[in-house]
Amino acid sequence: MTGLLPIFILLTSLVPTAITFFLPQESYRLRNALNLGGAIAKVALIVTMLFSVAGGASYETDMALAPGLVLLLRIDALALLFVSLSASLWLLTTIYAIAYLGKKPEQSRFFGFFSLCVFATTGIALSGSLISFFIFFELLTLSTWPLVAHKQDAASLEAGRTYLLYALPCSTVLLVAIVWLESATGPILFTEPPDLSGIDPAGLRVIFALFIIGVGMKAAIVPLHGWLPSAMVAPAPVSALLHAVAVVKAGAFGVIRVVYDVFGVDRVAELGVGIPLAVMASVTIIWGSLRALQQTEIKKRLAYSTVSQVSYIILGAALASPFAVIGGLAHLVHQGLMKIVLFFCAGIYDERAGIRSIEGLNGLGRWMPWTSICFSLGALGMIGLPPIAGFVSKIYLGIGGLQAEAPWVLAVLGVSTLLNAAYFLPLVYRLWYCEAAPDVEVDENAPALVGPTVAAALAAVAAGLLAASEISPLGWATLIAERDYLQ
Amino acid sequence: MSALVAVLVAPLIGALAAVALPGRSGRIATWVAIVATLAAAIMLAASVISQGMPRLAVGSWEPPVGIVLEADGLSIAMIVMTALVLTAAGLTARHMLAGDTKGPRIAFGFWPLMLLLWAALNAVFLSRDLFNLYVGIELLSLSAIGLVAIEGKPAALTAAIRYMFFALAGSLLYLAGVVLIYAAHGALDIGLLATRLPAGTDPFALALMTVGLMAKTALFPFHVWLPPAHGGAPAPASAMLSALVPKASFVILLRLWFDVMPDQATDAVLVLMAALGTAAVLWGSLVALVQTRLKLIVAYSTVAQIGYLFLVFPLAGGTSVDQPWAAGAWNGAVFLALSHGLAKAAMFLAVGQWVHVRGSDRLDEMKGLAKAMPMSAFAFALSSITIVGLPPSGGFTAKYLVMTSAFAAGQWAWALVMACGGLMAAAYLYRPMAVIFGRADLSASRLPSRSQQAVPLALAGVAIVLGIASAEPFETLAIGRPQAAEEGL
DSSP states (O other): GGGGGGHHHHHHHHHHHHTTTSOOOTTTHHHHHHHHHHHHHHHHHHHHHHHHHHHHEEEEEEEEEEEEEEEEEOHHHHHHHHHHHHHHHHHHHHHHHHHHTTTOHHHHHHHHHHHHHHHHHHHHHHHHBBBHHHHHHHHHHHHHHHTTTTTTTTTHHHHHHHHHHHHHHHHHHHHHHHHHHHOOOOHHHHSSOOOTSSSOOEEEEEHHHHHHHHHHHTTOOSSTHHHHHGGGGGHHHHHIIIIIIIIHHHHHHHHIIIIIIOOOHHHHHHHHHHHHHHHHHHHHHHHHHHHHHHHBHHHHHHHHHHHHHHHHHHHHHHOHHHHHHHHHHHHHHHHHHHHHHHHHHHHHHHHOOOOOOOGGGTHHHHHHHHHHHHHHHHHHHHHTTTTSSSHHHHHHHHHHHHHHOOOOHHHHHHHHEEEHHHHHHHHHHHHHSSSTTTTTTOOOHHHHHHHHHHHHHHHHHHHHHHHTTTOOOHHHHHHHHIIIIIO | HHHHHHHHHHHHHHHHHHHHHHHHHHHHHHHEEEEHHHHHHHHHHHHHHOOOOOEEGGGOOOOSSEEEEEEEEHHHHHHHHHHHHHHHHHHHHHHHHTOOTTTTHHHHHHHHHHHHHHHHHHHHHHOHHHHHHHHHHHHHHHHHHHHHTTTTTHHHHHHHHHHHHEEEEEHHHHHHHHHHHHHHHOOHHHHHHHOOOOOTTHHHHHHHHHHHHHHHHOOOOOOOOOHHHHHHHOOHHHHHHHHHHHHHHHHHHEEEEEIIIIOOOOOOHHHHHHHHHHHHHHHHHHHHHHHHHHHHHHHHHHOOOOOOOOTTTHHSSSSGSSSSSSHHHHHHHHHHHHHHHHHHHEEEEHHHHHHHHSSOGGGGGGGOOOOSSSHHHHHHHHHHHHTTTOOHHHHHHHHHHHHHHHHHHOOOOHHHHHHHHHHHHHHHHHHHHHHHSSOOOOOOOOOOOHHHHHHHHHHHHHHHHHSSHHHHHHHTTTTTHHHHHHHOO
């Protein structure tokens, strides 16, 4: 029974996918019920597991493909961190998406691929072997394309093309890395550190670089980030999916797996590849912020902000000192919560007020108070204002930098915080302190859009306020770090 | 044993009946033959898996006098794949030919030729005699050429004649090799030849046969006949030609180099074969990228995919033959042949339905088809996944196996060829995907029904399943190959 749990969790997204594709456009009720039901069932399953995994349990199920290809699904603490983030945000996004899409066309295709994306993300989280990770990683690549190109106009198709243009070469690089490594070690399972002695250090460094290119593209590491801002043409729920629930998270999660479970912290240090990775992450953090400053469209600015923020996770993973590990892992959740709030809000501004550019935000706080409060909370959290979640991540990363004897990390965090303030504060200022344009008349009477936004914002605040408790993202990250990586 | 005979005899009788019986009864006979052959293929596979390899000395004459039919893992894998593809092609052809004004005339030739092609393919997969293989492959070429020319269009006729030139030249070279071998050893049975004492003429004979078979497999630079022939034939015919016909001559090549004369396999020759394969991958993909007709894109993709198959020779033959990675490379190549067969047939059938609706296979005519025909569009997408080699699909399993072998053998270049080939395939298949996904109002009146669209979708689905449930097919392929049974890496 317990061995089947990973499969049940996957089925909560796969069953809605399989049925939704065949539903006619008019079956709104059945489709919504299926997708919401799947999302709720998944959250429920995960909540029940949280307790047993906290007590030290893990669930496992495997299936042999051809020799060398082992499909292993495993629920451990790290898997659960990612899967509970993506599952709870999936639930919120589903509610939001149902309201956002209203009666727009092609909903069966949209929700079908949407659930497929979540299925793939769950698979990535639960993968216990390198090859199952790759299989789900690629499934995610493919199922995201129809969502990015969903509107089927020239701009969307172009964005979809850009996405594949980045994704497919990088996944080829990832495959080469996996094949190269596994040709020497046999199938790699995340539970047992592989014996890498068959490959010389120079070769291992190259393989590590190939791995980082392969998974780093999804995490939008500079210079592999170009697809993310251009994917902004997609509908708002898709942006939420790309930025918070699934895609960039899968990339960051991949980096964590590669550093900790494929190579191992010691080997990474021995090869001397951790610091270069940290430097890359730092460059991405600064570059993303600088580019965000130059954007005049809300969603574009948010997109570059993601480029910058996701690399905090990678920075933490690369530094590999105790506090950095914990901060990076916690930021996986924190960034997701805050970013989904911001994108939900951007979607509401667009949908309910037709506002996409930053100037349009002037004075909206009065007209759309709920949305604007959430947006402000998300933005302040991103800057790192206590007690919102982002603050906790930054503190931990900073201390982690000192522990790893890389004090320059403090400078990176400092500059980044200043830049964050520089590109987020003007938005908040405009919302509350600028005069609204005279013709603005909007209302935010859309509970199904605002509700999930408020819930996510509350979660982001709670993650910061309750950081000391065991069940907070930080508490869970500490548990993972103590259990698996810091013996 | 009876299934072994039935997979050969049922399609032959069906072909005769389809010609001899008039009208409705001819059609019924055709479908009885199709169903019977499909059932026989599945029964044969089941009996090989459960009871081991059946062997039949025709007329009870043992070699060297008589000829032997034998089904091993490779045979039944190819026979089952063939049965699935041909049944699907038949189901699609039934609707497509019915709506055509020239229908009756084309149908008169189509069904007998298809059944002859089926018999010939099964004969090639089962024969253990070099001359018998020649007969099989000759019958195969002739029925294939007939199918190319069946609509009687001038372009198709030209393509058929060019095909015939290559096919006949290939046959002659192969036959010359057979004669040399018979002169030197007095035997043509593969089992006997495997234990022969090498003769001075062996290298020359093997070279002649290999070049002849390469021409029939359409390996670069002998591929020039393939795109016009496969692009010009009616879609169900293209599906069979692209998915199955090159595989038959490839299987003979496998048997020649791994069973008959493994001793002749020097590294230089094997590398040359893989180099030609590499050229095929690169050239086929590049040319597919610039085509403006959809069927030609799919046809050039076949040229490229055939190239991959030849990477098996240096990785599993010659000095690699008893290395741990040989099994992976050999199985990977066969997996590739199987999944390409299924996916390419699905692709041609889906494209055929679009061409039937739009009246042309120009790429810009395909706009909006994803909305009008979602299931066949999905079939095209799934087969693209297999052709590109993305997980989870048979194509991916194959690619993983071959690439790991290449790295383990220290022959990285072949792994990079696969990686680049996959990327180029993604590029040339993305173009049609993006076009059909584009928005356009298609008020076309007669769209194929859902059940018709389900046919290519089912084939493409099998290619995907081959990647998910790959353990059993993998074990099956090891039947009759002691060295492959060892788990390699």
